[in-house]
Amino acid sequence: MSTEESRPGSADGAGADAAVSFLTLHRDSARHEYFAQRPWPAPFFDRNLQSWIVLDPKDVAALLRMPVLRPGTAGVAAAHKEIERRYGLSFEALDSVFPHIPLCAHGEAHREPRRRMATMLARCRSEIVEGVDRCLDDVVARLEPGGEIELMNEVVGPLVRVVLGGLAGVSLREEDVQESVSIVFDRMIGTRKRQRIEQALRTLAERLRSSPDWDKTGEEEAAVLALFILGNDALAGTLGESLYQLFRTNAGSRMCDIAYPEIPNETGIPYVERVAEAAFAHDGRHFEAGTRLRVYLLPFAYAEEADRSDVFGVGAHTCLGKPLTIDVWRRLTARLAGLPLHVEVVDYEMRTDDYLFNVPARIMIRTWQ
Amino acid sequence: MTFLEARAQVVGAIQHAWATMDDVRFAKALADPAQDVPFEDLKFDSLAAMEVCMELEERTDVEIDLADLVAHPSVNRLAEHLQSRSAAK
Numbered sequence: 001m002s003t004e005e006s007r008p009g010s011a012d013g014a015g016a017d018a019a020v021s022f023l024t025l026h027r028d029s030a031r032h033e034y035f036a037q038r039p040w041p042a043p044f045f046d047r048n049l050q051s052w053i054v055l056d057p058k059d060v061a062a063l064l065r066m067p068v069l070r071p072g073t074a075g076v077a078a079a080h081k082e083i084e085r086r087y088g089l090s091f092e093a094l095d096s097v098f099p100h101i102p103l104c105a106h107g108e109a110h111r112e113p114r115r116r117m118a119t120m121l122a123r124c125r126s127e128i129v130e131g132v133d134r135c136l137d138d139v140v141a142r143l144e145p146g147g148e149i150e151l152m153n154e155v156v157g158p159l160v161r162v163v164l165g166g167l168a169g170v171s172l173r174e175e176d177v178q179e180s181v182s183i184v185f186d187r188m189i190g191t192r193k194r195q196r197i198e199q200a201l202r203t204l205a206e207r208l209r210s211s212p213d214w215d216k217t218g219e220e221e222a223a224v225l226a227l228f229i230l231g232n233d234a235l236a237g238t239l240g241e242s243l244y245q246l247f248r249t250n251a252g253s254r255m256c257d258i259a260y261p262e263i264p265n266e267t268g269i270p271y272v273e274r275v276a277e278a279a280f281a282h283d284g285r286h287f288e289a290g291t292r293l294r295v296y297l298l299p300f301a302y303a304e305e306a307d308r309s310d311v312f313g314v315g316a317h318t319c320l321g322k323p324l325t326i327d328v329w330r331r332l333t334a335r336l337a338g339l340p341l342h343v344e345v346v347d348y349e350m351r352t353d354d355y356l357f358n359v360p361a362r363i364m365i366r367t368w369q
Numbered sequence: 370m371t372f373l374e375a376r377a378q379v380v381g382a383i384q385h386a387w388a389t390m391d392d393v394r395f396a397k398a399l400a401d402p403a404q405d406v407p408f409e410d411l412k413f414d415s416l417a418a419m420e421v422c423m424e425l426e427e428r429t430d431v432e433i434d435l436a437d438l439v440a441h442p443s444v445n446r447l448a449e450h451l452q453s454r455s456a457a458k
Contacts, residue, residue: 023439048439087423188436190422196432352457355436 022046022053026270026298027350027358032245035302043285043293051273051292057299057306059283064272064295065315068280070106072273072292073185077104083191091194093201093225094184096218100226103185103317106277110316117230118320120167120223128166129327135162136335143367146341151363156239159328164231168224170211176204181225182233186356187273193353201225231321237268237359238325239332244348244363251344255367260333263308263326270298270358272313341367370429370455376402376448382424383444386417405445408438431455 025031040056054060063069077098080091098104102114139155149155157174165172179200183189205221208214216224242264250258276291287293300311309326312319319325347364351357370378380399395411398404413421415435422433431454441450 021440023436048442186434186436188439189434190426190432191419192423192426192432193434353432353434355434355440 022049022051022294023355026296027354031270031298032302035296035298040299042283046294049292049294051294052287054293054295055299057303057310060295060297060299061306061310061314063274063282063293064313064317066280066282067107067316068276068278069274069293070277071103071317072187072275073101073103074106075275076185076187079187080194083194087191089191089195091198093205094194094198096222097201097225097229100219100223101230102320103230106316113226114316114320116223117227120227121320121324124166124169125324125327128163128324129331131162131166132159132328132331135159136331139332140335140339143336143339143341146367146369148346148364148366151243151365152236152240152360155243155332156236159239159332160232160236163235163324163328164228167227167231168208169215170208170213176207177228177232179203180233180351180354180357180359181229182231183354183356184229186354188355201229204228233354233357233359234268234319234321235325235328237357238264238266239268239329240360240363241266241268241358242329244345244360247343247345247363247365248348252342255336255339255341255343258337260337261308262330263311264301264329265308266301266358267297267311268357268359269313269319271296272317339367341369343367370452372448372452373402375429375452375455376445378425378428379444379448379451381428382421383411385424386413386420399444402445405443407443408447409442413438425451429455431458 020034021028025034028034035055040059042056043052043054043059045051046053054063077095080094080098083089084091100113100116102110102117105113135158139158142154143149157177161172161174161177164177179196181197181200181204184194184197205225208216208221208224245266246258246260271294274293274295276287276289276293278289280287297311297313300306300308309322312322312325344366345363346366347362348360349362351359351361383399395406398406408418418435418438421438422435425431425433429451431451433451433454437450438447441447
């Protein structure tokens with residue numbers, strides 16, 4: 001099918017808006033209204049992104065289950081090698097970590113890193129949950145007096161550090177996880193940002209090694225760093241965005257009166273990219289090999305008819321952190337549901353230099369009795 | 370950084386990338402701040418776009434992503450973006 005045949009605003013793209021920029025829609029202030037609209041448009045081609053846009057949860061679920069579609073991130077390691085070769089740069093830390101990231105592989109090559117990572121997560125889960133409970137004692141104590149509090153620093157950040165620290169087997173300090181290393185997955189970041197991520201990973205590795213609790217081998221260290229890359233922004237964004245949306249839509253309510261969903265109501269990963277390894281067909285359409293698709297997960301958070309837990313993805317690359325994220329979310333919201341404090345958001349800002357994850361830079365709330 | 374300074378940096382970075390592209394059709398428009406030049410007209414390939422980003426980062430010490438070229442898809446719009454990024458540093 002020609003890419004010109006199906007665009008936003010055309011018959012194929014009915015319901016989509018030609019003026020919408022899909023580069024930034026997922027983080028735009030109008031996103032809540034956009035993704036709540038019906039009917040969902042059929043997949044359509046976006047010229048700016050040179051990518052198909054998939055919004056309907058039915059299409060998303062079907063496409064993510066297709067083995068012929070590999071994650072866009074599967075090319076990240078090779079892309080870094082090419083940048084190293086072409087520009088004489090070194091991404092030594094990243095190069096050692098990529099083989100441990102399941103999303104950087106597909107098909108047979110994907111099975112082993114995914115199995116290893118799933119094992120690591122399962123091994124630590126109960127210990128992490130205990131750590132989360134202890135952390136929440138402290139978080140609730142910070143909330144109880146009332147007043148203004150910034151959620152990303154005071155609530156989300158400590159919880160993310162407990163989870164990542166639990167996976168690493170060390171106690172993390174705030175300064176240990178300053179830099180976003182997760183955005184290395186963004187194929188459209190520049191070389192300077194990649195160098196900054198490389199440096200952040202090296203620094204983090206040094207800090208982990210200097211911890212008295214650190215007992216990992218080189219391979220295990222790379223696997224732990226892979227978990228930081230995969231988990232940091234995804235968890236911070238999911239918790240932060242979900243809290244923001246709940247407090248925004250329940251402004252002035254008491255925290256104990258808010259209906260907290262069992263599954264986070266937002267996601268830090270608004271979309272994933274897929275690339276066709278071979279020609280394929282979906283819903284009567286033919287797609288050539290090499291076709292790129294931007295497949296939105298965000299609609300699952302808004303679609304009552306869909307399974308909200310699919311916001312973590314479906315198919316072979318479903319988020320491995322799903323059970324742990326839900327554990328943290330349920331524990332957090334159970335504590336919030338015990339607070340008779342009124343709440344409203346007084347300030348909110350999304351991270352400005354990120355086109356991939358939805359991670360708030362700041363969520364300032366005010367609470368009162 | 371003023372808008373004109375930011376624009377000069379953007380134009381300089383494009384001309385740097387063009388040194389390998391060997392195309393001067395847009396030189397006049399690029400030199401005139403009253404004219405905006407869409408990147409679509411320049412027909413950057415991904416390598417040229419990467420070169421523009423790297424050169425801009427080198428010149429201004431501001432991080433510029435390929436996504437910034439998509440989000441701000443003309444010389445003047447990227448200059449405005451560069452100006453605001455620079456001010457935020």
